[in-house]
Amino acid sequence: MGIAERKIRQKEEFRASILEAAWLQVLSDGWQSLSIRKIADAIEYSIPVIYNHFENKEAILLEFTKEGFEKLADTLAEVKGRHLEPAAQLEAMAHAYWDFAFEHKEYYQLMFGLGIPACDRVNQIAEMKQMATVMISTIKEAIAMSSRKDTDFFLKYHTYLSILHGLVSIQMIQKEGKPDESKKMILQDAISGFISSLVTV
Amino acid sequence: MGIAERKIRQKEEFRASILEAAWLQVLSDGWQSLSIRKIADAIEYSIPVIYNHFENKEAILLEFTKEGFEKLADTLAEVKGRHLEPAAQLEAMAHAYWDFAFEHKEYYQLMFGLGIPACDRVNQIAEMKQMATVMISTIKEAIAMSSRKDTDFFLKYHTYLSILHGLVSIQMIQKEGKPDESKKMILQDAISGFISSLVTV
């Protein structure tokens, strides 16, 4: 008898409808304002039913995080397949990564835990400019000493900061405690690549 | 009469005591679990008095964010002063940046809005490995075609991912909407530096 099958199917549909309602919420108001109550409201059921399908709110977010990584991985694999040379592949994949992040911003923020109240905050902060000033002045000096004096210092500043922040935050996301001292090799690797391309004669 | 002065001084002390209590909270349980009630409890006053000194919770966090950027800027300026060559300065500053981030993790997370539930999440995600696999295989191929076949592919993978994530998240933090298409030049800049240092013959 197909009763059991039907039940499983219905359960699966229910689960899917929860995710769909949640996703609509995320798309319209961002995932930080997603709430169980709003989901329950959207699917026109009471709150506790959601807990029959997901252990907690975190499990729902985890679901989307997985989806996000899956989509990104697929995209990268597909893009890679369009080129033959590894160098061209890496470049195309980088652009695809960038495009994915901004075309699926909600996914990306979820995947990498970007908590985003900082968005409003960081723009109010004059103190950040002090930091930028120190970095930019040094980069200007480096450019002045190099053979390519027309290099865009502001571009290089952004690159420098982005590399540093990327290294740090990837490290923070992956491991809770202090970083393995050997992980500083990654820093050394990335930064020496940047510097040598900057001061190259 | 010094009454007015005393009042101002007391108000300032009060404000400082709020910040101190808040910071102890952040240090012991992380800033995501900071609450107005806990602060009020710690300073042994009722909740609303806090709103006489700070407009809202965000304003308290903003205070620490400013402090963080100030400390970081000072550190960078100090480290820069210890070297003469811009290249050496940029390298030393990079290491100082890294050290600051992990020695003052709470500051750093606040400054760049690292929302950090992802920490627990990202480790549960097998799907992330798919993405890693695509990237790593390409990097391996690039190394195989280069003259330096002993290059650490795992190191390069981390560098690659960190650069990409850094570019994206710095961009997301600074601007709300979609990124200026010209900002892709930063991506192009960073990634071509990485690639050329990888495949260099």
Added chain:
DNA sequence: TATTTTTGATAACAGTGTTAACCAAATTGA
């Protein structure tokens, strides 16, 4: 001393995630 201003506390509002208690309908077993 009387009046105004300031200071702080109580209590509430509107949210959040989560769960215990309960009920009715559907399913199962005798």
Added chain:
DNA sequence: TCAATTTGGTTAACACTGTTATCAAAAATA
């Protein structure tokens, strides 16, 4: 077919969150 049991779902509550309106007491001013 009837009783027992399981299942699906709801109501109501708990323990939190940020924020604010109301009000009493204390302090400063006239």
